[in-house]
Amino acid sequence: MKEQRSPPRPRDPSALQLPDSLEARLDAGHPWVYRDHVPARFSARAGDFVHVECGRFDGWALWDEDSPIALRMFSRKQRPDAAWVKERLNEAWELRQRLLPPRTDAFRLLFGEGDQLPGIVVDVYAGFAVLVSYSSALGRVAAWVAEALADRPEILGVCERVTRRKERTSSLRLLSGEPPPEVVLIEEHGLRYEVDFEAGQKTGLFLDHRENRHYLRQLAAGKRVLNLFSYTGAFSVSCAAGGASHVTSVDIAAPAIEAAVRNVAHNALAADQHEGVAADVFDYLESAKASGRTWDLVIADPPSFASSRAELFGALRAYKKLHAASLAVLAPGGLYAGASCTAQVSPDAFRQTLAEGAARAQRRLTVVHEVAHAPDHPYAAGHLEGRYLKFVLCRALPFV
Numbered sequence: 001m002k003e004q005r006s007p008p009r010p011r012d013p014s015a016l017q018l019p020d021s022l023e024a025r026l027d028a029g030h031p032w033v034y035r036d037h038v039p040a041r042f043s044a045r046a047g048d049f050v051h052v053e054c055g056r057f058d059g060w061a062l063w064d065e066d067s068p069i070a071l072r073m074f075s076r077k078q079r080p081d082a083a084w085v086k087e088r089l090n091e092a093w094e095l096r097q098r099l100l101p102p103r104t105d106a107f108r109l110l111f112g113e114g115d116q117l118p119g120i121v122v123d124v125y126a127g128f129a130v131l132v133s134y135s136s137a138l139g140r141v142a143a144w145v146a147e148a149l150a151d152r153p154e155i156l157g158v159c160e161r162v163t164r165r166k167e168r169t170s171s172l173r174l175l176s177g178e179p180p181p182e183v184v185l186i187e188e189h190g191l192r193y194e195v196d197f198e199a200g201q202k203t204g205l206f207l208d209h210r211e212n213r214h215y216l217r218q219l220a221a222g223k224r225v226l227n228l229f230s231y232t233g234a235f236s237v238s239c240a241a242g243g244a245s246h247v248t249s250v251d252i253a254a255p256a257i258e259a260a261v262r263n264v265a266h267n268a269l270a271a272d273q274h275e276g277v278a279a280d281v282f283d284y285l286e287s288a289k290a291s292g293r294t295w296d297l298v299i300a301d302p303p304s305f306a307s308s309r310a311e312l313f314g315a316l317r318a319y320k321k322l323h324a325a326s327l328a329v330l331a332p333g334g335l336y337a338g339a340s341c342t343a344q345v346s347p348d349a350f351r352q353t354l355a356e357g358a359a360r361a362q363r364r365l366t367v368v369h370e371v372a373h374a375p376d377h378p379y380a381a382g383h384l385e386g387r388y389l390k391f392v393l394c395r396a397l398p399f400v
Contacts, residue, residue, distance in 0.1 A: 015051040015058065016042055023055035026073065029382030031113045033061065033071035046137040049079045062118070064137040072118035085144040086151070088116050093152070099375040101214075106186040106195070107376045108207050110145070113386050114378040120145055123203040125195050126187070127156040128180040130172075130203040132163075150176040161203055172198040185266065189214045191241055192266040193234055194259060201231060201303075208373035209234070209301065209339070212391045215369070216299065216337060217242035223296035223335075226250070228281045228326065233260025233274075235299050240269045247274050248295070254278040285325040294331040301339040312344045316353055319345070323357025327365070327396050336365070336394045343388040347372075350390045362399050369393040 018026075019037055026033075033052075044050055044063040052061050052071065060079050061071035074080045092115045096107050109129065110122035119134040120142060129149045133142040142160070149158045157177035163170040172180075184195045188210055195204035213235055221243035227236045230249035237260075240247045249260045257276040264274045277284060281302070300322055305315035323338060330336055340350045351367070358365035370392045379386025 012051060012053060012058070015053040018052055018054040020055045023057050025382070026054050026057045026059070029380045031073040031118045031380065031383055032069045032385075033073070034068055035070040038070045047140050049074070051079070062137060062141065064135050066137070067135050069135075072113075074116065074118065080141070082144040082147060085117065085141060086148040089122075089145060089148040091115070095378070096376050101189055101211075103190040104188050104210070106188055106193075106205060106207060106210075108374075109376075111377045111379070111386075113380055113383050117141065117145065121203070122149065123205075123207060124155070125180075125184050125197075125204060127154065128178075128184060128197075129155050129158045130197055131158065131160045131175070132203060133160075146175045156180075159197060161197065170198065188234075189217075189238075191237055193232065193237065193263050194266065196259075199255070205234065206231065206301075208341075208377050208389050209391070210374045210376075212337075212339070212371065212374075213238040215371075215393075216297070219335065220244040220297060224248075224294075224331075225297045226295040226299065226326075226329065228285075228298065228300045228322075229302045230260055230276075231256050233257075233263050233276070235301070236260055236274060237263050237267055237269065239297070239299075240264065240273050241267060244273070244297075248277060249274065250277045250279055250281055250284050252278065252280050282321070282325060285329060289325070289328045294329050295334065296331050297335045297337070298326045298330050299337040299339075300326045301337075301341075304342045305340075306342050306344045309344055315342050315345055316349060319350065319353035320357045320360065323354055324360035327358060327361035327363045330363075330396050332396075332398055334396055335368075336396055338390075338392050338394070340390040341388060343385060345390070347387075347390050351392065354392060354394065358394075358396065361396075363396040364399060365394045365396050367392055367394050 046065040048063050049060050050063050059073055059076045061073045092110050100107055106125045109124050110117055110120055112118050112120055119138045121132045123130050146158050149155050158175040160173045160175055185192055186195055197204050217238040220239035223244050225239045225244045225247040227249045230236055230251045233249045236247045236249045251257055257278045261276050305318045306312055372387050373389040
């Protein structure tokens with residue numbers, strides 16, 4: 001039986017008409033319209049909400065003058081305002097309260113497109129909210145989000161993290177409530193980690209790996225663990241708490257390694273259970289292979305290898321190199337946890353880099369567990385780009 005569709009509504013002559021070729025994608029919930037799909041004659045003020053129509057689809061999108069994403073879709077029903085934004089934040093809060101595990105007070109409250117607020121991220125650490133917006137055009141929406149956060153009694157203070165990409169610097173601006181301490185101590189599955197909002201990467205901690213850390217904690221008993229690109233050692237602490245015989249954290253940033261050592265102490269773990277090494281990961285792996293050193297569990301969670309589609313080939317090559325070098329120091333039958341936060345690399349492409357890296361290392365690699373980010377990072381069903389994190393646990397054996 002043919003699907004019955006409602007007849008098209010009369011067109012709004014003041015609406016921006018988009019190419020009909022985008023209708024199916026927009027109707028399925030994809031929130032982005034790129035600049036080359038917008039009529040060249042169109043203009044609006046940055047940050048204005050624009051009524052758009054595309055075949056039977058119509059909605060309200062925010063106009064961005066500078067980003068390759070010219071329009072971010074917000075609502076199918078109305079022009080968003082402060083009250084509408086507050087409803088979205090309250091929806092997100094209710095979802096997180098249902099999803100969060102016990103003894104955890106750090107979580108992603110808003111995940112942009114997944115929470116119907118494209119380009120806006122809010123992370124909450126022990127009652128302090130850190131807001132990030134990914135375009136200057138989002139300033140008015142970010143202000144509405146900050147107001148809605150300030151109205152929640154659970155939030156002690158609201159800060160905005162401003163990143164200057166050209167200068168590679170960031171700063172923290174207090175928007176309301178209490179200023180956070182220089183370092184906040186949070187709880188995750190009963191473990192304690194310190195978070196530096198201003199100097200730390202992202203908003204201070206990689207919350208998307210929370211459940212992956214907990215998963216490896218349950219597998220770590222008695223194992224020698226190597227944590228590559230360890231940052232402040234969250235995977236390391238989790239494995240040590242799970243009974244790993246020894247954990248080695250490797251990161252090129254000495255301050256990150258110092259924080260990892262402190263995180264071990266925050267959890268009353270034995271100091272000699274953990275070794276922190278400030279070194280280039282690839283140099284360290286080459287030296288470890290030369291000396292014959294091996295580990296039972298190797299974790300490789302590098303920073304993004306590509307910031308644009310043009311860098312995809314180099315990213316794939318880097319992942320293959322990393323997998324091969326990591327597997328070269330993995331004991332036979334050991335477990336390899338490979339991760340990628342590079343949005344341009346699809347799950348299929350990442351699995352292929354694992355296969356090719358294993359071939360270089362002359363290992364048989366079988367996937368035993370594969371997931372994305374933690375549940376407090378929901379993504380819209382029609383926006384697969386929102387599923388950026390890949391986490392794959394494999395067993396590696398020699399060729400036979």
